[in-house]
Amino acid sequence: MSQARARLLRPALGLAGLVVLFGVWEGAVRGGWIQSGFLPAPSSLGPAWLDEVRSGAWVQAIRDSLTHYLTGLVAGSVTGALVGLLCGALPVLDGLLSGIVRVLRPIPGLAWVPFAILWFGLDTAGATFIIAISVFWINFYAAYGAVRAIDPDLYEVAAAFGHGGFWARLRTVVLPAASPGVLDGLRTGIGQAWMSVVAAELFGVPGIGARMMQASSLLATDLVVVYMLTMALLYAVTDMLFMLVRRRLLGWQG
Amino acid sequence: MSQARARLLRPALGLAGLVVLFGVWEGAVRGGWIQSGFLPAPSSLGPAWLDEVRSGAWVQAIRDSLTHYLTGLVAGSVTGALVGLLCGALPVLDGLLSGIVRVLRPIPGLAWVPFAILWFGLDTAGATFIIAISVFWINFYAAYGAVRAIDPDLYEVAAAFGHGGFWARLRTVVLPAASPGVLDGLRTGIGQAWMSVVAAELFGVPGIGARMMQASSLLATDLVVVYMLTMALLYAVTDMLFMLVRRRLLGWQG
Amino acid sequence: ASVRVGYIPVIGSAPLFVMQGTNWGHEVGVDLQLVRFQSGPQAIQALISGKIDAYVAGVLPLLQARAHGADVKVVASAATEELEVVARGDLATGLPEPPATLTPDALRQRLADFTAKAGHKPKIAAQPLGSVPDTLLRYWLKAGNGLDPAQVADIVGIDIDAAQQAFLAGAVDGAILREPALTIIRHRLPATRVLASGHDLMPGQPGSVLAIVNENAPDRAAWKNAFVSAFVKATQLLATDPEQAAPYVQQALGGGMLPKAIIVEALKASAGGYVSDPGRIMEAVGKLQDFEVESGLLRKAEPVADLFDLETYRQVRP
Amino acid sequence: MARRETDSATTADVVVRLENIGLSHDHGRSFILRHVDLEIRAGEFVALLGPSGVGKSTLLRVIMGLVPPSEGQVTLQSRPAQAHRPAAMVFQDAKLMPWRSVRRNVELGLEGLGLNRAERQARAMAALELVGLADRAARWPRQLSGGQRQRVGVARALTVEPDLLLMDEPFGALDAITRASLQRELLDIHARRQGTVLFVTHDLDEALLLADRIIILQGHPAGVKGDFMVGPRPRAQESAGMRAMAGRMKRLIAGEADPGADAAYWQASEI
């Protein structure tokens, strides 16, 4: 009984919070407390969205963005996590790369925009590059940190049971023990990549970000919000799918 | 003896890696393997940097960027960590905000650019806003996750010793146990904020990013790299300062 | 009085830099605070929320601002016939130097040949929707040559600096640019060719203007006339003596990365286009407004005259 | 069970009362504990025995209020006159807070008692002295051996001088000497303060040495299967009655039926 009630309470509270937010917002716009042009009324979002869907622009923008989002995400995540795991597990490699990492890592993904344009042009390849770069470092550090944070006792256990070699340690300790950290990195990257999508598209690569900038240059704040929410929706969906996978993989965490 | 040698090995390896990187790069540019204009030779960076320093542009750009970097970072980190800790520790607040968080959190920091311009204009305030927003969510989730990951046994211990109330639990368990996670979030934010600095400045807010865009509009790739490295340097310095603080705070982790 | 002026980094904004460099603004009690934007449409976002008091950029974005209820008036024109369409690579091969006007058929053929050869439509960099460059490019293709912009080209709306970089880096095949970008690319890429000159795009094409936000608000009276007067004076200096004006412009544009010779050359190339009388661009603005309404960018055409305040110019005219 | 009612008619001095306690980790599909009734009176030293995994730790956590029982009722009654903590607990695996030094771990229960810093430190150091770890006061928990950690856990509980002290195999990882000395300290403290102690152990000898009363937890789900009163101290461990009782307890723990089960309570107290 109280179990079931508790399970319903959270969504109910969440809904209440949202209702309050949108209510206050609508009221503020209608009541004129917010200067017009500053913020669209929530009620204007629906019609703006419908128009955009009817014109086909909405679906097209999503399709465009997803293309470089997914390519960049996969490329950056896989390489980042891999290099991070290896650096965490191989002190010599870690040492060799430490200088390069120290120099390259702090360069924000967006600072690569000029070179992305130069090397890949104003199209999907350039956008993919920017996305992949910023996702790379997130995954690199998550994986690296996760490996470094492994309880040294676990290596002792593995070594005591014949898994002292590099590959055996990798398989029996490093990968499973680091997996929560690696997955957290993946998840952060999944979010971060949307940020880079916007950035890349601000430079003319077609997609949601480009469409949003178009809307904002025409002062169509309602469309801007529609696209912000679209991005939120896509992120939420990718994140949810990810969490499903994560839960299956990390059942032992309880 | 071997202790001392091991302590020197890593920097030596790191240096070796860097020498190889720059050597190959310089060779590739001089040997003509890289199309000229695609990448400046490392040897051209020094003169370009000196010119920029002499003109005063370098110091000015750093000063401009640091201003909104620091304000945005502090504003976003403090509020983010605070709200995250509270949400992690207070199920009712967590429930109430869960819906709003679900909607707002996935909106990438950069997607707020149109509203940043609209609400704050293209100056320090607008840049600060964008930086603070992206830093906010990183810290929010790091703090929230850290609180959620606290070993429930620790609450049992605290409760068994008279610290069962909310504030007592906060003080004896939540804050110390979450501090590694919160500090990790802060650190991520310190990096992420540089990304947002570039993002905001690519839109013309004066600073390193704007300067970089100006250089890239003239294909002055040497200056672009100088500013990329400048950002790397500033990041490295802020990160190092942070790690000093962190080591003091988390001595118990050994 | 302290006046926040939004501007874009093109030669059309040069009167501001002269005002600042010569201290003419300061002398008449106007303390300029320049805020750089990367396109006109970006500037109107700050304009609509009152973050700037004056605006020096393309005139057309003001139509959007007006449609969203902003009270803004053009008080002076700065430059006309600023924009040119330039091409590189396959899109430029065979174009004559010095440039000659292409017939509509020749243009159609050229774009089609390019598409056939490259496998994609030519990519042409402009500024965001609603900007002067974007609208003029479309106007030229459609009204001037009877081509459907969406069919024959892939127009990307990006920042001014980014457009210049994209063209230089070969990320686009063409671009619609203003000075000093035009001079810069001519020096960097001698193979650059002109697809359409400023005159080809639209005779007397309107460009950068000086507009004042909430012109009739009481605090504006303190500086409006002095500001406009100094602005016009600076414009005249630019039109008549580019050499003298160049140092001020050099400092403000390109952050000191541009050699003075380039600036002088760019200023000389634009000198003939400086026109201060706002009345002289009204008709062209009206045409472009109609075009924007036609293409769905604006909901309806409002009387163009309402956007202009011709009286102030008349009062301060030397 | 009905028998017990009469015995506990004087409810005033009952410190812990469990009524029909049940505990399930899977929403009632299976139970760890079920139908557990138990009363512990003020001043008693009770040992709790039972096979590994039967639910001893779980029962302690229920009594401490750390997990709510799925069924039944727990009533704790502390002497209201006293200001300090009504109950404190020694956990089976110490559970020190890794971010507190050894001394600050011991101080945990003293915070909020209105002591000033110097007093807290003095009391914590005294407790560490008692368990022989005063020289380790400044260390981090990760720098201790297993037995040292356990002793810090004991010091942490003792230092608050609780009315009710719950101890979950507190001496399990200690060598005989250290263990004997701590057992002596514990008995001393108990004699002096007349607090109530509930002591989980798997060592019957330890239970016979320390406890006034021994409770056997057995079964699946677990319930109280034996409740023995042990004679007055000092105890002749080798007495025949004692040996007989110990034998019966062993059989109970092993899960064998106890022939004298019904009479266990009375018999035991007669030894």
Add this chain to the structure above:
Amino acid sequence: MARRETDSATTADVVVRLENIGLSHDHGRSFILRHVDLEIRAGEFVALLGPSGVGKSTLLRVIMGLVPPSEGQVTLQSRPAQAHRPAAMVFQDAKLMPWRSVRRNVELGLEGLGLNRAERQARAMAALELVGLADRAARWPRQLSGGQRQRVGVARALTVEPDLLLMDEPFGALDAITRASLQRELLDIHARRQGTVLFVTHDLDEALLLADRIIILQGHPAGVKGDFMVGPRPRAQESAGMRAMAGRMKRLIAGEADPGADAAYWQASEI
């Protein structure tokens, strides 16, 4: 020490040899272990006793090769004819891998032995059966009680049938019944396989019951302060010689000087 040399002239059957071992956690400022010399011969069942925190666990980790000694030399010699793991270890606090089910934890040492999945599972289940936890095979470690976790650690080590079995207080958290049954199993296995066992315990009775030889670690830094041979099995625990020896061991553990120290080794083996 010189005496021992002659005794171990037949080096062929020495499984573990420690020579002048020292261990420091602070780069030699202070030592946990120092000047530890020890030889363990094939087939011996050795118990290691000493007060809490003296360095027993540390010594085991050094022997297992998990921490390099700061001084001295460790030599392990396994019978080369045998293909399986030369050594396995039961850790003091079980140390299960939280992401592996109970059964997969037990399988840890079996992986890489060239067994197929079914064989591995069968052997792991057999070992779990032995420690009475077959019904918990599918659980996660966090769902076990303290003693259950410890038993899984025992099963994990037993299942690889090592030549050298290092056990760090493996039965510390078990009730007497469970403990007795596991002690019996361990002796059985030892009798059957003639492996070598080094067994840390704080329970002298357990040591006397199980071991052929008892080693006392004492001091600060710790060294071997006693080395006793225990008579042949079955052992009359109550024999006078035995009692005398036990008394001496207790005094040694307590850190008191041992009057018969020099003769300890020989005397003990004569019992």
